[in-house]
Structures are given as structure tokens and as C-alpha cells.
Amino acid sequence: MDDQILGIVGLGVLLCAIFIGFPIAFTLGAVSIFMGFIALGPVVFDLAILQTLSVMQDSVLASIPFFLFMGFLLEQSGIMERLFGAIQQLFAGIRGSLYLAVIVTATIFAAATGIVGSSVVLLGVMAAPSMIKSGYDTRLSAGAITAGGTLGILIPPSVMLIVMGPVVG
Structure with missing residues (x-):
């Protein structure tokens, strides 16, 4: 699927889910993981874990x-x-x-x-x-x-x- 079409579909799904009443934080996470899985495949789960760990290790956030x-x-x-x-x-x-x-x-x-x-x-x-x-x-x-x-x-x-x-x- 083309990147632009994937982005538009992701934005549409995000807006629909928010207007239905899903919490914004969970909706953002779920839509981004789902669209990342469509675009990149299973490697998106490893990337999400690595990015989360790198942000958590930053001492400035303390x-x-x-x-x-x-x-x-x-x-x-x-x-x-x-x-x-x-x-x-x-x-x-x-x-x-x-x-x-x-x-x-x-x-x-x-x-x-x-x-x-x-x-x-x-x-x-x-x-x-x-x-x-x-x-x-x-x-x-x-x-x-x-x-x-x-x-x-x-x-x-x-x-x-x-x-x-x-x-x-």
C-alpha cells in the first residue's frame, strides 16, 4: 500500500475511533501499531519496544x-x-x-x-x-x-x- 494512502487511512481510522468514544491515548497507540504493522511487518513490535525503552532510560524525564x-x-x-x-x-x-x-x-x-x-x-x-x-x-x-x-x-x-x-x- 502506498505511504500516502496508508497515512490517510490511518488518520481516518484514528478520527473515527476517537469520535466513537475510545480513549485518545489507546487509540493513538493501537492505530500507530496497526498501521506500522501494515507498512513494515512484524518488525514494528521490536521497534516500538526499543523506542519505549530508550525514552524510559532518559534521566531528564525524572x-x-x-x-x-x-x-x-x-x-x-x-x-x-x-x-x-x-x-x-x-x-x-x-x-x-x-x-x-x-x-x-x-x-x-x-x-x-x-x-x-x-x-x-x-x-x-x-x-x-x-x-x-x-x-x-x-x-x-x-x-x-x-x-x-x-x-x-x-x-x-x-x-x-x-x-x-x-x-x-
């Missing part, structure tokens, strides 16, 4: 649990609330200061923990009520919270960059 632990400590110790309050006071004279405070705080937290989702959830719980109470637009507040959390993935070190480093080489 830092990921420490990022999660740091995020847990920042959230449980109350440092994030104090940081948000300090940044809010710093921008107090500027119009839209809560938006700026949320974006800066979310960026700092996402860069420190390396995980976007935890930053967005924490600031959604912490900052959204004060923004709504102050009369800020709900949709714009949600946008500021998610944008700030997403900025953190671009600032090294983030978990995404740590995971991509060994995989890319």
Missing part, C-alpha cells in the same frame, strides 16, 4: 514528578494567593489590572509547575470570583485565565519541553 510536587506546594502553601494579591496591587493604577494580574500570575505558575491545566484551574477558582465581583466581563475573564495558563508552556522549563526533548533528540 524531573517531571518534581514539577508536579512544586505545583502542589505552591497551591497548598497559599503562595499563589499572595502572589496574585501582590501583582494585583502592583497593577492597581492601570485599567484592567485584574486581567493583567491574572495573566502574569498564571504565566508564573504555569512556568513554575510546567503544567497548563493546573494553572488554569487554580486561577479559575482563585481569581474568577473576584473578577466577576469587580464587574469584569465573564467571557473576557475566562479568556484571560486560559491565555495566561497557556503562556506558561512557552517559558522554559515546562513539562512539555522536558518531554519533547528526549523524544526529538
Whole structure:
């Protein structure tokens, strides 16, 4: 089978399986192994095992649990609330200061923990009520919270960059 046709068929099978409701992680693995078996034959199983072992032996990936632990400590110790309050006071004279405070705080937290989702959830719980109470637009507040959390993935070190480093080489 031609490589382009195999790729299109694989993408179609992947999308159909995801839309049916299969978990994305298992669907990606199963479709890639199946399409690799069609293209390369039984050698794909050996290649998958060797690639998995080489990624598991990389010591850089050991830092990921420490990022999660740091995020847990920042959230449980109350440092994030104090940081948000300090940044809010710093921008107090500027119009839209809560938006700026949320974006800066979310960026700092996402860069420190390396995980976007935890930053967005924490600031959604912490900052959204004060923004709504102050009369800020709900949709714009949600946008500021998610944008700030997403900025953190671009600032090294983030978990995404740590995971991509060994995989890319």
C-alpha cells in the first residue's frame, strides 16, 4: 500500500475511533501499531519496544514528578494567593489590572509547575470570583485565565519541553 494512502487511512481510522468514544491515548497507540504493522511487518513490535525503552532510560524525564510536587506546594502553601494579591496591587493604577494580574500570575505558575491545566484551574477558582465581583466581563475573564495558563508552556522549563526533548533528540 502506498505511504500516502496508508497515512490517510490511518488518520481516518484514528478520527473515527476517537469520535466513537475510545480513549485518545489507546487509540493513538493501537492505530500507530496497526498501521506500522501494515507498512513494515512484524518488525514494528521490536521497534516500538526499543523506542519505549530508550525514552524510559532518559534521566531528564525524572524531573517531571518534581514539577508536579512544586505545583502542589505552591497551591497548598497559599503562595499563589499572595502572589496574585501582590501583582494585583502592583497593577492597581492601570485599567484592567485584574486581567493583567491574572495573566502574569498564571504565566508564573504555569512556568513554575510546567503544567497548563493546573494553572488554569487554580486561577479559575482563585481569581474568577473576584473578577466577576469587580464587574469584569465573564467571557473576557475566562479568556484571560486560559491565555495566561497557556503562556506558561512557552517559558522554559515546562513539562512539555522536558518531554519533547528526549523524544526529538
